[in-house]
Amino acid sequence: MKEFVEKTKSSRNIFKGKLLDVYVDEVLLPSGRTAVREYIKHPGAAVVIPYVGDGELIFVRQYRYPVREVTVELPAGKIDTGEDSIATVERELIEETGYRANRFVELLCFYPSVGYTNEILCVYWAQELSYIGERPDPDENIEVMKMSISEAVERIFAGDIKDSKTIIGVLIADRLLGDENLKRRFGIKL
Amino acid sequence: MKEFVEKTKSSRNIFKGKLLDVYVDEVLLPSGRTAVREYIKHPGAAVVIPYVGDGELIFVRQYRYPVREVTVELPAGKIDTGEDSIATVERELIEETGYRANRFVELLCFYPSVGYTNEILCVYWAQELSYIGERPDPDENIEVMKMSISEAVERIFAGDIKDSKTIIGVLIADRLLGDENLKRRFGIKL
DSSP: OOOOOOEEEEEEEEEEOSSOEEEEEEEEOTTSOEEEEEEEOOOOEEEEEEEEETTEEEEEEEEEGGGTEEEEEOOEEEOOTTOOHHHHHHHHHHHHHOEEEEEEEEEEEEBSOTTTBOOOEEEEEEEEEEEOOOOOOTTOOEEEEEEEHHHHHHHHHTTOOOBHHHHHHHHHHHHHHTOHHHHHHTTOOO | OOOOOOEEEEEEEEEEOSSOEEEEEEEEOTTSOEEEEEEEOOOOEEEEEEEEETTEEEEEEEEEGGGTEEEEEOOEEEOOTTOOHHHHHHHHHHHHHOEEEEEEEEEEEEBSOTTTBOOOEEEEEEEEEEEOOOOOOTTOOEEEEEEEHHHHHHHHHTTOOOBHHHHHHHHHHHHHHTOHHHHHHHTOOO
């Protein structure tokens, strides 16, 4: 295997906002040349696949300013400082949808945009849900909806569900429900 | 449906690097309050699922500085100014892997990180491949590899393939190969 690692020569925090923490690093390439790497430091996030039974999941609709669009997404959120990612999904699920889950299973973690952020997003399966009432942020406009996994898969291929964590969550949920080995592997009983 | 749209009150370009173009906008919420939105403007990107036959795809391994890791990914790249996204995948496929494809089919587009960038990434199926020799960027260290879709799926669930566009591409490829309706819908004949 080739030598791949790029070594940090210098690192500058070019902008630190409320959300974005932007760095410009100078790196030493394996070739001996130098290059510039621009990226965002991110605390990590977690997304939840809330399974209500009968092949249905809970989704949220919300306006996403960067893309100027209302998107259909699985509930998710950034990890607060010191918080465990399972606590993040537990909290976000209640805040955004009003549902509490008795059981969470971590399925996998992924990098949404490996080219310019270190964000890692972990995907949780949630089941045994009960409605206890949402706790909406007054500045967040969120609409809760149930949808079958098969309809969500159809909406992915129709280009209507476009959020990466939601596409990944739905395709995994669809696979999981039809695959006894995968259920056993993750200790999921329905 | 609730009123969701957030209206731009002001927009500031806080940093413009070689890769990242960072904005801080003040927006008017539907509630009448104001809020700050930090995000990255992105030209868009495209990713390709290069199908070599026999259930195998071409992948690349490369070092990703933001996550300090060598990742396994489907070939992809940013859209150059004025370029069509099909031209992007055609170009990136040759540059990174040395393979030329005779046929490209757009499957869907997705938002990798809807919370802080307007990046949209379109996914192409590519087939009828022939090897014509790669054109590596001297500062990019890329290793080309073939892998079966079933092994790639296994590596996703093992937490070994973590790149969002690659997870989405592999799960879609896997579905596509087993679903005659989906093949017909996208006009794919193997």
